[in-house]
Amino acid sequence: MKKYILSSFAVLSATLFISCNDALDTDPRVTEMTAATFPGKPGDVEAMNAATYSIMNTLGGGDNSGILNNPFYWWSLMSDDCYGSGGLQDNVAKSLHHFTTASSNQYEYNFTLLYGGISRANTMIETIDNVAWEGGKNNVQRKQLLGEAFFMRGLYYMWLSQLYGDVPLITSTVITDDMQQQVSADSLIYPQIISDFYSAKSLMKAERANGSGHADKYCAEGFLARAYMFWAGFYHHNEASELAKGAPDITLVEQEGCPGGNLTKNDVVEGLQDIVANGGYKLRPDFRSLWQYSNSYLLAEALDGKAHAYKYIADMKQEDCFDMPGNGNGNTEELFQIQFMNASSWNIGGTYCNPRMYSNYLSCFWGLRNGATNDNGKRDKTYPFNQGWGQGTPSCNIWQDWTLAEDKSGEDLRKRATLIELDNKDEVASYTYEKDDCEESGFAVKKYADVNLDANPADNDSWWKKAPGYSSSSLDNPQQGDHFEDYYLMRYSDVLLMLTELTGDPQYMNQVQKRAGVKQTGYSLEAVQNERRWEFALEGLRFNDMRRWSGIDSGEGSYAAKALQAQRGQQITCLGKKKSKTMEHMTCSWSKRYADTNGFLPKPQSQIILMKGKLKQNPGWGGDDDPKHTPANEYTYKVLY
Numbered sequence: 338m339k340k341y342i343l344s345s346f347a348v349l350s351a352t353l354f355i356s357c358n359d360a361l362d363t364d365p366r367v368t369e370m371t372a373a374t375f376p377g378k379p380g381d382v383e384a385m386n387a388a389t390y391s392i393m394n395t396l397g398g399g400d401n402s403g404i405l406n407n408p409f410y411w412w413s414l415m416s417d418d419c420y421g422s423g424g425l426q427d428n429v430a431k432s433l434h435h436f437t438t439a440s441s442n443q444y445e446y447n448f449t450l451l452y453g454g455i456s457r458a459n460t461m462i463e464t465i466d467n468v469a470w471e472g473g474k475n476n477v478q479r480k481q482l483l484g485e486a487f488f489m490r491g492l493y494y495m496w497l498s499q500l501y502g503d504v505p506l507i508t509s510t511v512i513t514d515d516m517q518q519q520v521s522a523d524s525l526i527y528p529q530i531i532s533d534f535y536s537a538k539s540l541m542k543a544e545r546a547n548g549s550g551h552a553d554k555y556c557a558e559g560f561l562a563r564a565y566m567f568w569a570g571f572y573h574h575n576e577a578s579e580l581a582k583g584a585p586d587i588t589l590v591e592q593e594g595c596p597g598g599n600l601t602k603n604d605v606v607e608g609l610q611d612i613v614a615n616g617g618y619k620l621r622p623d624f625r626s627l628w629q630y631s632n633s634y635l636l637a638e639a640l641d642g643k644a645h646a647y648k649y650i651a652d653m654k655q656e657d658c659f660d661m662p663g664n665g666n667g668n669t670e671e672l673f674q675i676q677f678m679n680a681s682s683w684n685i686g687g688t689y690c691n692p693r694m695y696s697n698y699l700s701c702f703w704g705l706r707n708g709a710t711n712d713n714g715k716r717d718k719t720y721p722f723n724q725g726w727g728q729g730t731p732s733c734n735i736w737q738d739w740t741l742a743e744d745k746s747g748e749d750l751r752k753r754a755t756l757i758e759l760d761n762k763d764e765v766a767s768y769t770y771e772k773d774d775c776e777e778s779g780f781a782v783k784k785y786a787d788v789n790l791d792a793n794p795a796d797n798d799s800w801w802k803k804a805p806g807y808s809s810s811s812l813d814n815p816q817q818g819d820h821f822e823d824y825y826l827m828r829y830s831d832v833l834l835m836l837t838e839l840t841g842d843p844q845y846m847n848q849v850q851k852r853a854g855v856k857q858t859g860y861s862l863e864a865v866q867n868e869r870r871w872e873f874a875l876e877g878l879r880f881n882d883m884r885r886w887s888g889i890d891s892g893e894g895s896y897a898a899k900a901l902q903a904q905r906g907q908q909i910t911c912l913g914k915k916k917s918k919t920m921e922h923m924t925c926s927w928s929k930r931y932a933d934t935n936g937f938l939p940k941p942q943s944q945i946i947l948m949k950g951k952l953k954q955n956p957g958w959g960g961d962d963d964p965k966h967t968p969a970n971e972y973t974y975k976v977l978y
Contacts, residue, residue: 346824348798376467385461389489390550392454392689397675397824398698399691400445401847405702406431406495406691407675407824408447409877410729415936415971416880417900418735420909420920423728424706430728431776435923436930438939438958444500445941450611451497452507453689458490459510465963477542484540487594488552488560495564498530499881502937502955505948518951523572527564529590532560537592538563538608545617545845548667548823550676555616558608559672559827562835565605567885574888579862581841602839609836612672613845618829619669620852623657625650625754626664631789632800633658635721638790647721648763649753660803666822670829677821681811693812697820701725704816705759706771718767722757723787723799723816727927731756731780733907733920742867747857755874757781761892770913776920777910782875787820828871838865862886884936893928897936901927932955 376382381394399406403426413419414433421431428439438444465483470476490508497504503519506526522524538557546553563731569577577584584602591597612618625631631650637650641851643705659665666676674847680695707718739752759768759779770777790800797817801807812818837860846868847857853871858864869882880897887895893902904927908916924930942959945952 350874357688358453361772372465372938376464377483379468379470379478382461382465382468385457385464386482386485389454389457389461391694392493393458393675394677395689395691395693396447397448398677398681398694398696398820399446399450400693400698401691402861403427404433405445405698406450407699407877408500409824409826410699410702411447411500411938412873412877412880414729416734416883417904418874418879418906419729420686420732420776420778420885421728422730422774422778423726424771424773425775426773427726427728430455431923436777436934436957437924441939441942444938445943448501448941448944450498450689451493451500454493455490455507456510458486459508461486461686462490463510472750472773481542482973484537484557484594485552487533487540487592488537488557491530491537491564492560494526494530494533495560495567498526500938501940502935503953504940505952519953527568528588529600530564531561531568531587531600532590532592532595532597534564535589535600539594543615548671548674550674552673552835555612555618556673556827558612559832559835562605562609562839563827563831565600566835566838567600567604567881570885571887571889574885574891578642578888580839581837581860581862586838606836606839609832609839611827612832613836616672616829617669618672618832620829620833620848621664621670622852623653624750624852625653625790626657626659626661627668627670627825627828628754628784628786629659629665629800630783631657631659631664632788632803633660634790634800634803635788645720645766661963666773670797671823671825672824672827672829673825676823678708679807679811679819679821681818683812693817695811696818697785697822697824698817700785700820700822701817702728703730703785704787705757705765705768706774706777706780707765707768718769719765721790722765722781722783722790723789725787727774727777727781730776730778731782731875732904733778733780733909734904735870736778736780739871739874743855744872746850746852746858750854751871751874753783755782755784757783757786770910770915772913774913775909775911778907779910779916781869785822785824786874788815794850825876828873831878834865834869834872838862840898880936889935891932893926893932895932898928898931901931930957 369424376385379506384618396406396408414421414430421434423430429443432439465479472481503522505517506520507516529553537552538554538561539552541557543554545555566580568587569580573585585603586599589595589597589600621627631653633655635647636653638646639648663669677697678695681693683692685694702725704723705719706727707724736756743749757780758764759781788800799815801819801821810818830849833849837843837846841860843860846865849868849872850857866886870879883897883900887897892910903920904920907920909918909920910916911918934955937955939958940952940954945954
């Protein structure tokens with residue numbers, strides 16, 4: 338386990354390049370400074386690189402207008418694995434889940450944030466040769482840094498296009514009028530994304546970043562595969578409905594590190610096989626090792642037989658605990674992640690900053706609502722888990738579907754390693770439902786759940802106080818500030834399951850099944866779909882998997898639409914009354930809203946106005962019939978009473 342509480346270098350470097358409020362423009366003062374004097378030495382480029390990465394912290398930890406910025410959290414809420422839930426006032430979470438809006442600019446923050454990251458990457462790509470690198474373009478450090486800039490640009494564009502669809506393609510710091518026009522994600526944006534990942538894997542060293550938080554060659558190969566599979570499945574479903582049977586080529590953009598020409602499915606497979614053969618990654622023997630509730634301190638309590646001990650992990654081996662070498666942050670199956678540190682501050686400000694950006698604030702959003710309105714932060718009833726906002730609770734569907742799958746495959750370790758059964762006293766000592774809660778399923782998220790080491794209700798201590806380098810909460814509020822678990826953006830199991838889906842060879846999927854303790858099967862698309870759902874439950878991958886298995890404009894009969902609609906009629910707990918209501922869509926149906934929107938969010942109205950017609954609203958949003966998320970009390974009156 339690497340050191341958890343990191344230095345504040347990234348905080349300082351993040352302030353170097355701040356663009357103005359126009360997402361598609363850059364601050365002329367920054368451009369002038371860069372062109373004239375910056376960067377002048379390799380250290381300047383490293384600082385630019387850190388500033389580009391720091392956008393991920395605001396995404397991963399920032400809380401804007403009542404919703405966590407993490408796009409993978411958004412995609413979890415939009416999938417069939419989560420409800421919006423939370424309290425009556427938590428409109429934004431519920432509107433995400435119901436594919437509606439609470440305001441016309443509700444989803445603007447990530448739109449501008451991602452363009453900010455793209456702008457920083459563009460600046461780095463264009464100015465890297467202001468430095469007189471020894472050996473010129475063959476300098477190893479230069480190639481690595483340039484590869485990381487290409488990687489981050491590709492990553493931010495992939496997230497941007499998956500959230501908002503067709504958008505302007507900005508690949509220069511000099512933004513022309515034509516460049517501000519939105520373009521086809523299928524024919525222009527994805528070729529650029531995949532070319533950026535190709536450049537990244539060609540330029541970066543064939544060495545693992547080893548949990549440093551930086552991208553490496555293997556990371557680029559993995560994300561190239563993820564981008565290609567989404568492009569092929571979503572935009573070319575007729576040609577790639579089952580990738581093992583075939584998929585189209587994509588034409589790449591010629592740029593440094595990428596020769597242009599066509600990229601084939603076999604090229605993508607070779608990149609994934611390179612990760613397997615040479616990356617040095619391996620699955621952790623125990624799936625629970627990946628999550629902080631498996632730390633050695635809680636295990637010691639369980640082995641000592643303390644009355645309040647968390648018995649679920651009592652059968653774990655000491656060496657498999659989260660805080661043991663090879664596990665936890667920087668573990669051996671972590672390809673890429675958002676890292677966090679004890680550097681959040683209520684005084685952090687700026688366009689691309691947020692007071693909680695260096696805390697994995699997902700732990701707070703997914704925290705248990707038990708006692709949230711009157712004794713927030715006290716953990717005697719939720720031990721060892723902390724309390725929080727209770728938004729994005731797991732759906733009834735995922736528990737039920739998983740239980741049915743176990744009838745065929747055998748007991749799956751991952752189910753209870755992922756989900757907290759709130760009415761099970763072996764999981765939570767004494768859970769009570771809040772009088773203002775809604776869309777509660779009876780389950781909570783165990784992955785990323787904040788854990789405590791003391792059941793005393795007067796204490797508000799996170800187990801992170803045991804981590805090396807910890808002094809005190811950076812926010813003087815452990816419940817909101819002390820969350821330092823890496824957010825996984827890609828794990829090695831994803832590489833294995835992508836390989837099986839692309840090749841039809843079950844040997845890779847079988848490794849994932851074996852660790853979970855379920856029956857090992859031959860290849861079928863359905864088997865891969867199920868394994869991906871269980872392995873990555875509540876990690877934000879499910880929604881875009883559903884989309885690529887459906888294809889664009891696939892209507893209400895698609896895989897995604899039918900899976901989402903299956904939420905209707907599920908028994909839910911509302912306003913403290915257990916299983917008192919059934920789940921209903923707040924405007925029409927999930928299948929219709931998915932079919933109308935193709936799973937894209939609306940582009941911010943303020944940006945559409947700013948771009949003077951060059952930016953067009955996505956189908957299913959806008960106009961007189963635009964479904965708005967009505968105030969919470971009206972939704973409550975309509976559905977919950």
